[in-house]
Amino acid sequence: MPAHHDEAGRTLDRVKERPTWLISRAFSRSSALLAAGFEAHGDGLRGYHYRLLAALEQWGSASQADLGRDTGIDRSDVTAALTELESRNLVERRTDPDHKRRKIVTLTPQGADALLRLDAVLDGIQEEVLAPLTAAQQRQFVDLVSRLG
Amino acid sequence: MPAHHDEAGRTLDRVKERPTWLISRAFSRSSALLAAGFEAHGDGLRGYHYRLLAALEQWGSASQADLGRDTGIDRSDVTAALTELESRNLVERRTDPDHKRRKIVTLTPQGADALLRLDAVLDGIQEEVLAPLTAAQQRQFVDLVSRLG
């Protein structure tokens, strides 16, 4: 992400008004807050882990390939993230008896707990991110930014 | 940046409404368009190069350290990017006679040309990014997202 740092130096005219820059600045702030939140309350977990836990909670156990497809995370990254989740006992991996090549991933009770904790943290961050806007502006912004996807 | 890919798989409820996610999705699209633009018309240049050229055009020759401060780019990254710009003759580096440790960077005419070309490319991308919104919505969005920095 670009360097939106603490506004050191002067302002680059060519850049400061461009929507792409404004978006990237907002993203930068948003992800700084997210990183801080994960750092403080995340037990070393990061975005990938959260998304995998959320997918398991929402759709139940699934193979790694399906998890990858549903979360948009590459198979290889799913493997790595699951290894970390497994080592924290937040997730279990067992090979599908009907499909020996496939591994079925299951959320453990500890995993469900961790997910809830992360949810709370993330909710707090949403408020922080939108704090500069009034409630009405927040609704407007969410509406508009939704269409830019 | 998160995987906002072409909406493969299903939608993660926990995530899809959160402003942080929407912002990162917009950023993802924005930077995909930027990358494509630089790829197509950028002569191998990227964001750092553009920002350095823009700073030189706006404020004139400067030391690398000052360039870093004014653009928010780390000294080390400034060094690398300038080396590439210099090898394309878009920029000149000469050591300051009064401060032998300092190097003064100057925009060449070719550099100024390149900057203008990139400006045009970037302007086109701004329109593309905001295309999903009406003109009034675009103004609203720019106003709101400006406050999230």
Added chain:
DNA sequence: GACCAATGTTGGCTCGGCCAACATATAGTG
């Protein structure tokens, strides 16, 4: 003259994302 700060450079790290190759297993087709 002895420190301390600034400068440019090198090298390395993170995070999110992406791709290639590979062994293995399953499914589909002749």
Added chain:
DNA sequence: CACTATATGTTGGCCGAGCCAACATTGGTC
């Protein structure tokens, strides 16, 4: 049935943008 194609998990590597630590050199200040 045999053969082939596809799916799966894993390893290892690459990228861009950002950030930091160390270092030699240079400058300025007590």
